Amino acid sequence: xxxxxxxxxxxxxxxxxxxDTVFTLTxxxxxxxxxxxxxxxxxxxxxxxxQAASHAADAYARLTGKLGVAVVTAGPGVTDALTGxxxxxxxxxxxxxxxxxxxxxxxxRGALQEMDHPRLFDSITKWSVTAFDAGRYPDYVASAARHAxxxxxxxxxxxxxxxxxxxxxxxxxxxxxxxxxPNRPAGLPQETLEEVLELLASAQNPVVFAGTGMRWTxxxxxxxxxxxxxxxxxxxxxxxxxxxxxxxxxxPYLGNRSRSVALGGADVVLVLGVDWDFRTGFGKKxxxxxxxxxxxxxxxxxxxxxxxxxxxxxxxxxxxxxxxxNDSRFARSDTxxxxxxxxxxxxxxxxxxxxxxxxxxxxxxxxRFAREVADFFGxxxxxxxxxxxxxxxxxxxxxxxxPGGLLDPGPFGCLGVGAPFALAAKAVEPDTRVGIVYGDGSxxxxxxxxxxxxxxxxxxxxxxxxxxxxNNIKMIHRMxxxxxxxxxxxxxxxxxxxxxGLGGYGELVEKPSEIRPALERAxxxxxxxxxxxxxxxxxxxxxxxxxxxxxxx
Numbered sequence: 001x002x003x004x005x006x007x008x009x010x011x012x013x014x015x016x017x018x019x020d021t022v023f024t025l026t027x028x029x030x031x032x033x034x035x036x037x038x039x040x041x042x043x044x045x046x047x048x049x050x051q052a053a054s055h056a057a058d059a060y061a062r063l064t065g066k067l068g069v070a071v072v073t074a075g076p077g078v079t080d081a082l083t084g085x086x087x088x089x090x091x092x093x094x095x096x097x098x099x100x101x102x103x104x105x106x107x108x109r110g111a112l113q114e115m116d117h118p119r120l121f122d123s124i125t126k127w128s129v130t131a132f133d134a135g136r137y138p139d140y141v142a143s144a145a146r147h148a149x150x151x152x153x154x155x156x157x158x159x160x161x162x163x164x165x166x167x168x169x170x171x172x173x174x175x176x177x178x179x180x181x182p183n184r185p186a187g188l189p190q191e192t193l194e195e196v197l198e199l200l201a202s203a204q205n206p207v208v209f210a211g212t213g214m215r216w217t218x219x220x221x222x223x224x225x226x227x228x229x230x231x232x233x234x235x236x237x238x239x240x241x242x243x244x245x246x247x248x249x250x251x252p253y254l255g256n257r258s259r260s261v262a263l264g265g266a267d268v269v270l271v272l273g274v275d276w277d278f279r280t281g282f283g284k285k286x287x288x289x290x291x292x293x294x295x296x297x298x299x300x301x302x303x304x305x306x307x308x309x310x311x312x313x314x315x316x317x318x319x320x321x322x323x324x325x326n327d328s329r330f331a332r333s334d335t336x337x338x339x340x341x342x343x344x345x346x347x348x349x350x351x352x353x354x355x356x357x358x359x360x361x362x363x364x365x366x367x368r369f370a371r372e373v374a375d376f377f378g379x380x381x382x383x384x385x386x387x388x389x390x391x392x393x394x395x396x397x398x399x400x401x402x403p404g405g406l407l408d409p410g411p412f413g414c415l416g417v418g419a420p421f422a423l424a425a426k427a428v429e430p431d432t433r434v435g436i437v438y439g440d441g442s443x444x445x446x447x448x449x450x451x452x453x454x455x456x457x458x459x460x461x462x463x464x465x466x467x468x469x470x471n472n473i474k475m476i477h478r479m480x481x482x483x484x485x486x487x488x489x490x491x492x493x494x495x496x497x498x499x500x501g502l503g504g505y506g507e508l509v510e511k512p513s514e515i516r517p518a519l520e521r522a523x524x525x526x527x528x529x530x531x532x533x534x535x536x537x538x539x540x541x542x543x544x545x546x547x548x549x550x551x552x553x
Contacts, residue, residue: 002170002171002172003168003169003170003171004168004169004171004174005032005036005134005165005166005167005168006032006134006137006160006164006165006166006167006168006169007031007032007033007034007035007036007165007166008032008035008036008039008040009036009134009135009137009138009169009174010032010033010036010098010134010137010141010160010165011033011036011037011039011040011042012036012040012138013137013138013140013141013142013176014037014042014067014069014141015040015042016138016141016176016178017066017067017141017142017145018066018067019042019066019067019069020042020043021042021043021044021045021060021069021424021427021428022037022042022043022044022045022057022069022070022071023045023046023047023052023053023054023056023057023060023068023069023070023071023420023423023424024044024045024046024047024053024070024071024072025046025047025048025049025050025052025053025072025073025077026046026073027072027073027074027077027100028073028100028162029073029074029077029099029100029101029102029113029162029165030071030072030073030077030098030099030100030165032162032165032166033071033098033100033165034071037071043427045423045427045452045456046452047420047423047449047452048446048448048449048451048452049080049446049448049449050070050072050073050076050077050078050080050081050084051080051081051083051084051416051420051445051446052084052416052419052420052423052446052449052452053070053071053072053081053084053420054070054072054081054082054083054084054085054087054088054095054097055084055087055414055416055417055420055421055424055446056068056070056420056421056423056424056427057069057070057084057088057095057096057097057424058084058087058088058091058093058095058155058417058421058424059384059407059417059420059421059423059424059425060095060424060427060428061088061093061094061095061153062091062093062215062242062404062407063382063404063407063424063425063428063429064428065216066094067094067095067096067144067145067148067149068088068093068094068095068096068424069095069096069097069098070084070095070096070097070098071097071098071099072097072098072099072100073099073100073113074099074100074101074102074112074113074114074115074117074159074162075112075113075114075115076113077099077100077113078097078099078100078115078117078120078159079115079120081097081099082120082121082124083414083416084097084414084420085097085121085124085125085155085157086124086412086414087409087410087412087414087417088154088155089124089125089154089155089412090410090411090412091212091241091242091410091411091412092152092153092154092212092213092215092216092242092298093153093154093155094145094148094149094153094154094155094216095148095155095156096141096144096145096148096155096156096157096158097121097155097156097157097158098158098159098160099117099157099158099159099160100113100159100160100162100165101115101117101130101159101160101161101162102114102115102161102162103161103162103163104132104161104163104164105163107161117130117157117159118130118157118159121157124155125154125155125156125157126147126148126150126154126155126156127143127144127147127148127156127157128156128157128158129157129158130158130159130160130161131158131159131160131164132160132161132164133164134160134164134165134167134169135167135169135170135173135174137160138174138175138176138177139175139177140158141158142177142180142181144156144158145180145181146180146181149181149182151297151298151299152212152213152216152273152296152297152298152301153216182218183218184218185217185218185219185315185317185318186297186313186314186315186318187314187315187318187319187321187322188312188314188318188319188322192310192312193322193323193326195310196270196293196310196312196319196323197323197326197329197330198329199268199291199293199310200233200268200270200323200329200330201329201330202268203235203267203268203291204267204336204338205265205266205267205268205336205338206233206235206266206267206268206269206270206336206338207235207236207237207238207262207263207266207268207269207270207342208230208233208235208236208237208238208269208270208272209237209238209240209259209263209269209270209271209272209274210237210238210239210240210243210246210271210272210273210274210316211239211240211241211242211243211271211272211273211274211275211280212240212241212242212243212273212274212275212410213272213273213274213275213296213297213298213301213316214242214243214246214272214273214316214317214320215241215242215243215246215273215403216242216273216297217273217315217316217317217318218315218317218318219315219317219318219320219321221321222246222317222320222321223246223403225317225320225321225323225324225325226246226247226317226320226324227247227251228324228327229320229323229324229327230247230251230253230254231252231253232324232327232330232331232332233253233327233330233331233332234253234332234334234335234336234339235253235336235338235339236253236255236258236262236339236342236343237251237253237254237255238254238255238256238259238262238263239254240274240279240280241275241279241408241410241411242403242404242410243272243273243403244395244400244403244405244406245400245401245402245403245404245405245406246403248379248401248402249379249398249399249400249401250399250401253339255342255343255346256346256350256396257346257349257350257353257396258342258343258345258346258349259285260281260285261342261345261346262342262345263285263286263287263290264285264286264287265287265338265341265342266286266287266290267287267289267290267291268290268291268293269286269287269290269291269292269293270293270295271292271293271294271295271296271308272295272296272316272319272320273295273296273297273301273316274294274296275301275304275411276304276305276306277305277411278411279411282305282306283305283306284306286306291309291310292306292307292308292309292310293308293309293310293312294306294308294310294311294312295312295314295316295319296312296313296314296316297313297314297315297316298313299313353367353396353397356368357370357371357397359512360512360513361512361536362510362511362512362534363467363510363534363535363536363537364509364510364511364512364515364533364534364535364536365512365535365536366389366390366393366465366467366535366536367393367397368512368515369390369393369394369465369515369533369535370393370394370396370397371397372512372515372516372519373394373397373398373435373437373463373515373519374394374397374398374399375516376515376516376519376520377398377399377433377435378399379399379400379401379405380401380432380433381405381432381433381434381435382404382405382406382407382422382425382429382432382433382434382435383398383400383405383406383407383434383435383436383437384407384408384417384418384419384421384422384425384434384435384436384437385406385407385408385409385418385436385437386409386415386416386417386418386419386421386436386437386438386439386442386443386445387415387437387438387439387441387442387465388413388415388439388441388442388470388471388472388473389439389471389472390437390438390439390442390465391408391409391437391439393465394437394465395408407421407425415439415441415442415445416442416445416446417442417446418436418437418438418442418443418446418462419436419446419447419449419450419452419453419460419462420446420449421436422434422435422436422453422458422460422462423449423452423453423456423458425460426453426456426458426459426460427458430458433461433523434458434460434461435460435461435462435463436460436461436462436463437462437463437465438462438463438464438465439464439465439471440464440465440466440467440468440469440490440492440493440495441469441470441490443462443464443495444490447495447498447499450462450498450499450502450504450528450530451502453504453528454502454503454504454527454528458528459525459526459527459528459529460528460529461519461522461523461529461531462499462528462529462530462531463519463522463530463531463532463533464495464496464530464531464532464533465533465535466492466493466495466532466533466534466535467534467535467536467537468489468490468491468492468537469488469489469490469537470488470490471488471537473488474488474489474537492534494508494532495530495532496508496530496531496532498530499528499529499530503527504525504527504528504529504530505521505522505525505527505528505529505530506529506530506531506532507521507522507529507530507531507532508531508532508534509531509532509533509534510533510534515531515533518531518533519531
């Protein structure tokens with residue numbers, strides 16, 4: 001009978017789950033897994049810090065809808081990856097972190113990097129265990145996937161002792177699970193569907209608001225159905241977080257800057273996988289008298305922070321498909337007056353931003369930076385956004401036209417995702433243009449991953465909005481304790497020279513007219529590139545005008 005080592009069994013189990021790429025920083029405790037993945041012909045991408053490996057696995061899941069996998073060594077390897085797992089948890093990303101562990105025979109004896117890892121992950125994963133039997137690795141991976149994809153989804157953790165990975169087991173004695181998780185999205189029963197159709201048909205001021213929960217829909221053909229639904233209802237549609245790109249940039253019913261205006265006057269709001277968290281004002285920006293139809297596959301999200309009238313546990317994408325199939329029940333021949341009113345406010349708010357974006361000053365106005373960057377990237381680029389203010393400013397200009405077209409940190413607000421997300425994007429779609437928008441603070445977290453991009457020959461174009469400060473925190477310092485505001489100053493650093501020194505392309509930009517040409521040269525270089533743009537700190541610290549404040553989302 002043929003025997004097979006544990007590391008190869010693990011790799012075969014991952015491959016059976018549909019995983020074709022794993023992210024890692026190698027270490028002694030996980031050599032067996034790495035060897036197995038290489039032997040199985042998988043794409044193994046090694047990074048410079050384990051946090052980057054977990055961020056990349058998160059992005060892989062967001063882009064593909066498949067299980068994202070990072071493999072890290074024991075002890076500090078696992079703890080380094082923890083932040084990326086937390087970020088994935090709040091984004092509902094189905095990712096698996098596999099950690100090495102000390103040998104069983106050395107348990108509780110002070111082994112190298114000995115640690116009870118699973119307990120670390122109890123609050124930020126959906127499942128966290130140790131695999132003590134190499135012959136059961138396929139079962140462990142199947143269980144991990146079931147948990148990772150349950151409801152909205154989320155990360156899981158599995159570690160395995162070094163000596164178990166090295167065990168040899170009889171290959172024909174291994175049980176290989178198949179068809180081990182649900183494969184049909186749950187929609188609405190007919191009676192409930194009728195209620196929703198009636199409410200949409202009778203609404204005078206309907207608004208549609210979709211969020212992260214909709215990104216993880218299992219509904220085939222969802223994007224086409226959403227377009228049909230939106231064009232039939234003719235209501236303003238707003239997309240938050242990972243739902244961005246579910247309708248393409250320029251769609252006639254897609255709003256951008258006027259969400260608060262629309263929700264404030266709505267009489268019926270269809271809420272698809274939205275978190276009523278700090279990003280949405282905890283639901284308080286919605287008209288108090290509006291009828292709320294909240295649909296989410298995760299039951300605990302329904303009624304969280306905001307009372308609803310119809311609270312429905314279902315796949316938002318499946319519901320949209322049902323509504324599109326019954327669009328004759330609510331279709332409007334003309335655009336409603338309320339929709340026109342909302343988009344008049346949209347045009348006004350966009351006009352304010354347009355005026356700011358025409359500024360020809362130096363240092364460069366952030367709105368000018370954002371417009372130039374968005375125009376360069378267009379609608380055919382996966383943009384990885386990494387920062388605070390710079391992300392919120394630039395996101396409103398980006399021409400996101402597909403799910404995953406904008407990869408941002410998400411509600412955990414984790415900095416350092418830029419290069420790792422871009423790494424995953426290039427691994428998944430090597431022929432697609434990939435860009436990174438950085439704040440100067442966020443670049444410092446995982447900037448060394450440009451070395452990874454260079455080693456793996458993955459050309460991306462990064463651009464830094466450099467104001468020499470942790471600027472959104474600086475505003476807080478100035479309000480609460482001006483004497484400590486200096487702690488938010490980091491100075492103007494030549495980040496482009498760092499990338500250039502690693503073997504990439506770097507360029508400094510100080511005038512608005514130089515932004516686009518510099519980005520073009522970065523693209524033409526054919527190597528990972530970074531354009532460092534000096535922007536105006538004072539413009540980002542100034543009080544917002546009333547018109548701008550109304551458009552803040």
